[in-house]
Amino acid sequence: MCGLHGELELPPTSQHFCPRCFSINFEKRVLKRIPRHIRGHSIAVALSGGKDSTTLLHVLNKFRRKLKIPTLFAIVLEEENLEIQATREKIIDELKATYPDIQYIQKSFTELFGYSLPKLVQQSDSKGLRFTPCAICGILHRHGILRIALDLRVDFIAMGNTIDDEAETVFLNIIRGNLEKNFRDTIQYRSVNKQPLPTRIKPLEKISEKTIRDYCRVNQLSIMKKKCTFAKRSFRSQITQFLIEIEKKNPRVLYNVTSPINKDMLLKTSVVQVHKCETCSSYSPKPECSACRIVRQIMS
Numbered sequence: 421m422c423g424l425h426g427e428l429e430l431p432p433t434s435q436h437f438c439p440r441c442f443s444i445n446f447e448k449r450v451l452k453r454i455p456r457h458i459r460g461h462s463i464a465v466a467l468s469g470g471k472d473s474t475t476l477l478h479v480l481n482k483f484r485r486k487l488k489i490p491t492l493f494a495i496v497l498e499e500e501n502l503e504i505q506a507t508r509e510k511i512i513d514e515l516k517a518t519y520p521d522i523q524y525i526q527k528s529f530t531e532l533f534g535y536s537l538p539k540l541v542q543q544s545d546s547k548g549l550r551f552t553p554c555a556i557c558g559i560l561h562r563h564g565i566l567r568i569a570l571d572l573r574v575d576f577i578a579m580g581n582t583i584d585d586e587a588e589t590v591f592l593n594i595i596r597g598n599l600e601k602n603f604r605d606t607i608q609y610r611s612v613n614k615q616p617l618p619t620r621i622k623p624l625e626k627i628s629e630k631t632i633r634d635y636c637r638v639n640q641l642s643i644m645k646k647k648c649t650f651a652k653r654s655f656r657s658q659i660t661q662f663l664i665e666i667e668k669k670n671p672r673v674l675y676n677v678t679s680p681i682n683k684d685m686l687l688k689t690s691v692v693q694v695h696k697c698e699t700c701s702s703y704s705p706k707p708e709c710s711a712c713r714i715v716r717q718i719m720s
């Protein structure tokens with residue numbers, strides 16, 4: 421702390437910081453969530469161009485030497501939603517110019533799965549299937565990023581998940597009657613064919629989106645502000661609105677919702693065996709991965 425009066429907060433503490441001290445403390449908090457054993461290993465950031473993943477890329481790149489990251493990749497998986505695609509391309513071009521030492525890998529849903537997200541959504545709706553766009557997109561993203569990370573042979577995939585995402589998931593699990601999912605062990609995936617699988621890390625999972633917005637503003641990061649047009653159809657977005665309203669009255673709400681859950685989740689790690697998908701090269705507990713299954717159910 422430099423002693424200057426500042427207006428920036430870093431919840432759950434109620435301290436106020438000047439922009440410089442805020443950024444230093446923010447970055448310390450991100451670095452604290454990065455496991456020590458990543459040193460010497462390549463990392464791929466799942467980059468959407470939004471504030472969360474762009475912030476993560478910025479901090480990892482800034483501390484790359486300290487973290488001893490030999491190669492930093494940015495994986496951009498394009499859903500091909502025409503309403504936001506051009507805006508994202510512009511942001512990614514800006515990021516390429518700002519961080520030229522990062523290796524960018526850009527693939528589309530069509531290249532990996534044969535169809536764009538709008539095509540899959542349109543077909544799913546016309547068949548009366550009850551998949552939301554975000555459900556389809558989430559599954560394809562998870563497997564798409566894993567496939568690219570396996571090709572790149574990276575050991576870690578860094579995700580931009582925030583404490584808001586964590587808190588929303590707690591509520592979604594309760595609403596869907598899957599309360600036990602909030603308290604299950606940490607899962608470690610192990611492939612039956614001994615293929616080493618990258619580990620997912622979430623260095624922003626203890627930081628709120630409001631704080632990330634402040635960090636982007638203070639550090640003048642170029643971020644995609646346009647929202648995906650499918651977001652409003654997701655149940656999660658209703659929970660997001662609900663949490664935003666409660667957070668105005670109780671700024672600790674996200675920490676309160678997630679803290680007991682995380683304590684219990686750290687108790688045990690259970691190992692789940694995964695197989696190489698028979699159709700694509702992803703890994704999943706079943707012989708056909710959930711991405712190939714959902715595409716088959718929609719398009720067949």
Ligand code: SF4
Binds near residue numbers: 499553554555557
């Ligand atoms: S809002 Fe939903 S459909 Fe849009 S990018 Fe996010 S997960 Fe995908």
Ligand SMILES: [Zn+2]
Binds near residue numbers: 441442
């Ligand atoms: Zn200061």
Ligand SMILES: [Zn+2]
Binds near residue numbers: 701702709712713
């Ligand atoms: Zn598959």
